[in-house]
Amino acid sequence: MAEDAPQPHDRENDDADDEPYELATEDPADVPGFLGRAIAALEGTDDDAEFEGVDFYSTQGVRFVVTAAYDSDVVEASGPLGRRIIDYASGVRDALRDAWGAPETHEPRLVGEEREPEGILDYLMLSMGFASAELWDRGAYFVALVTRWTGEPEASDLHQLAFALSRDTMMRGMSAFIDDGDTRHPRLMRGELPEELHRRAWLLSTMFDRGEARLRGAPIEASRTNLLRQDGVTTTWVFADDGRQLLLFRDPECRFARMLDALEDDERLGLTARMLQGVPSDLLACLTAPGEGPRGVAEHALEFAALDGALLPRITGAYWFDGESWISPEVFVELAYQHGLDLEEFGFRAAVARPLRIGGDFTADDFAPQADPAAPDAEQRRSLVEAVFAGCPYPAQPRPEGDVRLGYGLPEGLTPEAVTEGIDRLTRAWWTQEVPVKALSEGEEHEAFRIGRIDFFGETGDREVHAALLLGDPWVVDAVQEWTTRLDRRLCERWGEAGVVRAHDRQTGELIKSPMTRFLRGGGFESARIWWVNGHAVLLCAGYSDDDEYGDRPVALMAVCKLDAVAALFGGMRHWEPWWRGRVVEELQIAMATGSIDGDGARTVPWAGPSLPGSGARGEAVVPEARRIVLRSGDFAWIWYRTHDRRGLIVACDRQGPEPTAEEIAARFAGVPEDLLSLVHDRDQHGVVPVVPTAQGALPAATAVLWADGLDWRASPGTVREVYDASVIDDVDPLEMLLSQRFGVAQLRVLLRMGVPLTAAALADPEYGRFMLGRAAAPEEVATSLAGFRSPAEAALTGTLDELLDVQLEAPEWRFLLDAVLSNRDPRARRELALWLLGATQSGAEGLDASGQFSFMTPVNVLLGNPTLDDGDADVLQALADHGADLGFGLLGETGGIDPAAQLNRRAAAGATVDRLREVLQEAAGPAPA
Numbered sequence: 026m027a028e029d030a031p032q033p034h035d036r037e038n039d040d041a042d043d044e045p046y047e048l049a050t051e052d053p054a055d056v057p058g059f060l061g062r063a064i065a066a067l068e069g070t071d072d073d074a075e076f077e078g079v080d081f082y083s084t085q086g087v088r089f090v091v092t093a094a095y096d097s098d099v100v101e102a103s104g105p106l107g108r109r110i111i112d113y114a115s116g117v118r119d120a121l122r123d124a125w126g127a128p129e130t131h132e133p134r135l136v137g138e139e140r141e142p143e144g145i146l147d148y149l150m151l152s153m154g155f156a157s158a159e160l161w162d163r164g165a166y167f168v169a170l171v172t173r174w175t176g177e178p179e180a181s182d183l184h185q186l187a188f189a190l191s192r193d194t195m196m197r198g199m200s201a202f203i204d205d206g207d208t209r210h211p212r213l214m215r216g217e218l219p220e221e222l223h224r225r226a227w228l229l230s231t232m233f234d235r236g237e238a239r240l241r242g243a244p245i246e247a248s249r250t251n252l253l254r255q256d257g258v259t260t261t262w263v264f265a266d267d268g269r270q271l272l273l274f275r276d277p278e279c280r281f282a283r284m285l286d287a288l289e290d291d292e293r294l295g296l297t298a299r300m301l302q303g304v305p306s307d308l309l310a311c312l313t314a315p316g317e318g319p320r321g322v323a324e325h326a327l328e329f330a331a332l333d334g335a336l337l338p339r340i341t342g343a344y345w346f347d348g349e350s351w352i353s354p355e356v357f358v359e360l361a362y363q364h365g366l367d368l369e370e371f372g373f374r375a376a377v378a379r380p381l382r383i384g385g386d387f388t389a390d391d392f393a394p395q396a397d398p399a400a401p402d403a404e405q406r407r408s409l410v411e412a413v414f415a416g417c418p419y420p421a422q423p424r425p426e427g428d429v430r431l432g433y434g435l436p437e438g439l440t441p442e443a444v445t446e447g448i449d450r451l452t453r454a455w456w457t458q459e460v461p462v463k464a465l466s467e468g469e470e471h472e473a474f475r476i477g478r479i480d481f482f483g484e485t486g487d488r489e490v491h492a493a494l495l496l497g498d499p500w501v502v503d504a505v506q507e508w509t510t511r512l513d514r515r516l517c518e519r520w521g522e523a524g525v526v527r528a529h530d531r532q533t534g535e536l537i538k539s540p541m542t543r544f545l546r547g548g549g550f551e552s553a554r555i556w557w558v559n560g561h562a563v564l565l566c567a568g569y570s571d572d573d574e575y576g577d578r579p580v581a582l583m584a585v586c587k588l589d590a591v592a593a594l595f596g597g598m599r600h601w602e603p604w605w606r607g608r609v610v611e612e613l614q615i616a617m618a619t620g621s622i623d624g625d626g627a628r629t630v631p632w633a634g635p636s637l638p639g640s641g642a643r644g645e646a647v648v649p650e651a652r653r654i655v656l657r658s659g660d661f662a663w664i665w666y667r668t669h670d671r672r673g674l675i676v677a678c679d680r681q682g683p684e685p686t687a688e689e690i691a692a693r694f695a696g697v698p699e700d701l702l703s704l705v706h707d708r709d710q711h712g713v714v715p716v717v718p719t720a721q722g723a724l725p726a727a728t729a730v731l732w733a734d735g736l737d738w739r740a741s742p743g744t745v746r747e748v749y750d751a752s753v754i755d756d757v758d759p760l761e762m763l764l765s766q767r768f769g770v771a772q773l774r775v776l777l778r779m780g781v782p783l784t785a786a787a788l789a790d791p792e793y794g795r796f797m798l799g800r801a802a803a804p805e806e807v808a809t810s811l812a813g814f815r816s817p818a819e820a821a822l823t824g825t826l827d828e829l830l831d832v833q834l835e836a837p838e839w840r841f842l843l844d845a846v847l848s849n850r851d852p853r854a855r856r857e858l859a860l861w862l863l864g865a866t867q868s869g870a871e872g873l874d875a876s877g878q879f880s881f882m883t884p885v886n887v888l889l890g891n892p893t894l895d896d897g898d899a900d901v902l903q904a905l906a907d908h909g910a911d912l913g914f915g916l917l918g919e920t921g922g923i924d925p926a927a928q929l930n931r932r933a934a935a936g937a938t939v940d941r942l943r944e945v946l947q948e949a950a951g952p953a954p955a
Contacts (some may be wrong), residue, residue: 031854044104046110049079049187053116056187057124057749064088064166064189070478075685086194090169092117102180113350114172114185121161121170128159131169144530145194145362158188165595167195199247207358210302211349215384215432215501216425219270219346222612224419225381226250226262231319232392232413237317238323244307249316252380259326260376261338270346271308273327276372281341281427293339294332297698299356310340313904342371350654357734368433378498384430385500388416407799431714434493436478441512444494445519447476451490451585452559481585484547488739489550497579497942505579509567512581516556516565523554524758526564526591531588533780535597540590548572548582556590557759560749561588588749589740592763594731594770603738604667604833606777614786615809617802628653629827634668637857638864638872639907643899643941646914649857651704652827655713658776658797662713664725666704669826669861673733674701676725676771680716686728687719693730694721695790696729696742701732729768744768772797785811821845826857836858844880847887852897859888859901864910876909882923889928891944899941912949 030395044333050059063076067088082092093114100107121130133155144147146169150158155171167190175182178527214222227237229248237250246266253259256278263271276282285293301309302619313336316323319832328339344351368374377383383393393407428435454473474481474490481490494512497505517523522670524724529535541564545553549572553564567581595603629650642646649669656663660681666674675696685693694702707722716724729748730741739750752762764770776797779789785807787793794801802810820829822845829842840863846862849855863873875884882890884905888898905913914922925946929939 029330041551042188044727045099046106047091047094047115048110049090049092049117053113056120058119060090060168060189061163063090064168073333084282085149087145087366088189089149089186089623090635091185092187092443093183097175097180097182099356100285105522107680111179114183117185118159118170118172121159121168124159125168128161128170129433131158131160132156145886147191149188153186155186164192166191172595187653196480204919208353210344210353210433212429212432212437213344213349213351213696215224215378216429217381219268220419221400221422222262222381223264224417224421225387226252226260226264226421228387228417231417231934234249234326235323236319238318239447240311240314240316243311243314245311246258247308247314249311249314249323251324253326254380258372258376260380261327265311268346269308271304271311272342272344272346272377273312273340274372274376275327275340276342276375277336277669279341279362279375280370281364281366282372285341290330291332292613294337295332296356297337297340298332298335299339300354301337302356303352303354304343304345305347310416332520340803342373374498378432382580383498384432384496384504388425389501389750424560428502428504428508429499431495431508435508436499439477439479439494441508443477444512445515447465448516448558448563448585449519450632451476452480452561452563455585456560464487469542480814481583486545486585489544489584491544491582491584494583496575499577499579503669505567505581509565512875513554513565516554516563520556523556523565525552526555527564530597533597537593537597537651538595539593541584541586542593544582544584544586548580550582553584555746557752558585560588560746562588562591562760587739588745588759588763590737592740594738594758594764595738595774596779598779599669599834600673600736601830601834602774603777604665605831606779607654607656607665608787608814608831609783609810610778611656611947612778612813613802613806614798616806616809616850617798617800630666630670630704630708632666632700634700635670637669637860638906639860640900642903643898645902647856647860649826649861652830653704654765656776657775658772660753660905661728663769663773664705664710664713666701667830668701668704669830669857671733671735672698673703673738674704674737675731675773676714676727677729677731677773678726679728679769680714682728684715684730685717687717690717692717692723692728692743693727694724694743697730697732708813712939729770731770793882817842817894817920818845821858822849823851825851825854829858840875840877841879843875843884843888844875844882847884847901848891850891852893855891855893856898856901860904863904872908874909875905876911878911878916881915881917881921883911883925885910885912886915886928888922889925889932890923894932894937894939894942896941899945902942902945906949912946 039086050056059077059079063079064083066076066080069075071083071086073083078745079090079225080087081087087368093110095102095107097107100110102111106114131146133150134143140150146158146167150156150171153171158169158171158250161168169188169190170185171188172183172185174180176381227250230236233250234253237420239246240249248264250262250264251260258274258276258278260274261270262273265271285296312327313325313329313663327340328337329336331337332858342357345355346352357371381387389407389410393403393410405627408603428440451473476492479492479494481492483490495505495508496694513523524778526541526545528537530537541562544564545551545566549570550566552566555565556563562585564584564586565581568579569575569577570580570582598606620669626630630653632651633647634651636646636648651669652667654665656669662678662680664676664678672715694705705725710716716723717726718853729744731744731844732739732741733739745763748763748768749759751767752759753862755762762768764774768771775793777783781787785804788807789802789804814832815824815828817829817832820832821842843859843862845856846855849858863875878884885902888894888905912925914924916922926943929942929946931940
């Protein structure tokens with residue numbers, strides 16, 4: 026809205042639109058009368074208009090005018106003109122106070138769980154950036170004056186506006202802007218005719234309540250039915266003989282009911298009164314009118330309470346049928362907007378749609394199936410139900426057909442054709458523009474990712490977006506199936522026959538780990554249909570989900586994934602397992618070599634990566650070096666980097682392939698994070714692969730570039746594009762192409778013995794050796810490759826972070842290694858290990874819980890007792906404190922525990938520098954008592 030505000034100008038000048046300031050009148054004292062005349066003259070018009078030479082603007086039914094403004098880039102605030110405008114704006118406020126009295130101060134309010142503006146004035150103030158307004162009640166209308174500076178008061182731009190709002194607009198909040206179309210719900214009853222609804226309500230009331238009651242003393246001829254369930258869900262229906270209907274219901278467990286429970290009783294009843302505003306009075310009178318049914322005097326199922334002498338029902342929802350449309354009160358639309366509520370959250374499904382099976386069949390078989398003769402009293406029950414159905418005075422009506430049976434579970438206009446065209450636009454935009462999906466996962470919206478009224482959002486970084494296309498009900502599952510079948514057929518017509526992807530490997534049963542399978546498991550599905558569209562995978566799964574979010578309801582979900590989000594490059598391996606296998610295979614290749622191999626052997630590499638969590642708080646930031654290995658098989662070599670933050674980089678090189686150009690190499694590395702790129706940028710590759718000069722610096726002659734983002738292994742965008750283009754040319758599945766030998770992925774997976782346990786027997790397998798290693802490995806060579814790794818406990822106590830990460834696959838829970846790490850006598854190793862172990866990267870969002878104590882020593886005691894301790898460990902001590910470690914005597918107290926302060930005193934006496942360590946203890950203890 027802010028961009029709609031007028032630019033200041035001088036109305037006195039013929040070239041007013043070119044002037045950098047504006048004053049509404051000659052004298053600020055004239056503003057009250059001027060506003061009164063303008064409001065009266067412009068009443069009933071909605072367009073922008075001019076009055077007495079001043080522009081008035083209109084938006085959302087609100088008039089506003091700029092009373093004073095100037096542009097500080099042109100008008101100097103301290104100059105004569107600037108002072109005149111500033112004094113004028115102040116004079117306007119004084120004049121309005123003198124003429125209309127003291128104003129109320131109005132600050133914009135956000136209400137509801139969605140934190141939406143309460144009224145239109147709040148909306149305009151927030152959108153234009155005004156923090157408060159002076160508000161005058163002028164009877165038929167309100168005037169709000171807002172004044173703000175864009176920066177320092179009386180030095181930056183000044184904007185002062187006056188808003189004029191009708192009383193109705195001001196008092197009714199956002200409901201004042203709800204039009205007739207917002208309150209009419211053509212798909213509410215899913216195509217069921219009013220006569221069919223009457224029939225079903227009669228049958229339910231007759232079978233499970235007191236039957237239909239004919240009303241006496243009501244202003245119109247009408248009948249009423251009730252349905253009160255044991256769980257308190259209540260439905261009351263009034264059927265007027267003239268064809269109109271009134272529906273009231275209450276679901277005590279719906280979200281809106283819980284919101285009502287949080288209010289005082291008078292507030293609840295006041296809201297009920299608003300909910301019944303607009304209901305025709307004659308229909309409303311039928312609620313309390315006495316009635317008589319087949320079992321005598323009719324009782325009321327709804328609970329009533331008095332407010333200001335009026336009896337009001339306790340309800341969570343109300344609709345009425347005016348002979349043409351089903352209508353809701355305006356307040357329903359307003360509440361839905363402010364709190365993000367849908368029909369079900371007012372209780373409509375529990376109280377109306379489900380018991381009446383709206384959109385589905387409603388026969389005796391639905392209450393007493395003939396196919397269950399073994400059930401107790403089945404024959405008697407069937408007979409009673411048939412008798413009730415036979416006695417119903419209202420005949421069954423023709424069944425609705427088509428998508429209308431899905432009601433609002435299918436967004437309006439979302440046809441299979443619309444979805445197909447929308448997916449085409451989405452994938453083209455994502456392929457050509459690289460729209461950042463990570464922003465979508467954080468709640469932002471993007472037009473390219475909207476199909477009809479559905480927004481596709483991502484939860485896995487920037488490679489997968491998804492949406493629920495429709496949500497059905499068990500009694501209309503055939504309509505869900507028919508719609509999804511049409512969508513499937515349309516997608517096949519456009520993009521060819523679909524494939525199938527699964528969350529588990531069909532042969533091994535192993536869970537496949539990728540963004541795609543997380544989507545499947547998150548939606549409660551095991552498999553999905555897949556099409557390849559404009560470089561992306563489009564997944565469709567429909568039916569009954571195992572996800573509690575959808576309960577017993579059929580659903581259709583769709584996801585769009587990047588190519589490498591479908592591929593699980595390393596299957597279902599745990600995160601560190603591929604690296605461990607790579608280390609073992611590299612050691613085996615070294616053991617099998619008859620001489621040294623340039624570039625082989627795990628080595629550390631400095632890089633521009635992030636520091637360890639907690640480092641730098643009290644001392645120097647610690648960035649552990651990355652680890653590098655080289656693997657070879659046939660014509661391919663892989664340079665593999667592992668970093669401390671769960672990420673990594675694999676450069677696959679076809680040493681016999683065509684020599685890549687600088688442009689090709691730059692494209693293959695494009696999209697790799699800068700810090701990971703520093704691992705290979707302008708680095709000597711020790712003869713393993715050639716280095717190609719590019720405009721960005723020297724880079725390895727990569728055939729494919731893969732990198733780990735901390736959760737998944739993925740391909741660089743340049744690699745993805747090459748893979749997809751090759752799949753189109755060769756007419757093969759893009760997923761098969763990515764995992765093929767052409768890009769080195771197939772060979773690497775076999776080299777790591779993916780799919781089988783990495784045992785001595787697996788490494789010594791003759792066939793594996795001949796095809797992948799050049800010859801079969803001898804038993805002693807295999808033994809050497811497996812023997813070169815420490816146990817996790819040894820690595821923690823006497824090794825380095827690199828050595829622990831090499832074997833962390835077999836490590837126990839992190840807390841069991843913490844004391845060993847704190848006892849490590851190598852200062853650098855100790856600090857890297859401890860900060861890594863405590864960091865949130867490894868142990869969840871909050872990091873490792875260090876509050877546990879495994880002996881008479883706390884973790885702090887263990888650290889402070891280390892003979893190589895000095896101030897360089899201050900970050901470690903601070904991290905222990907941040908993660909819950911006891912900085913006192915521990916579980917044994919002063920009688921049996923160890924005093925950390927005394928430990929520091931002893932270290933200081935031994936010559937260690939402990940000033941920063943003391944600061945940590947003192948800050949944790951707090952100020953000394955006075």
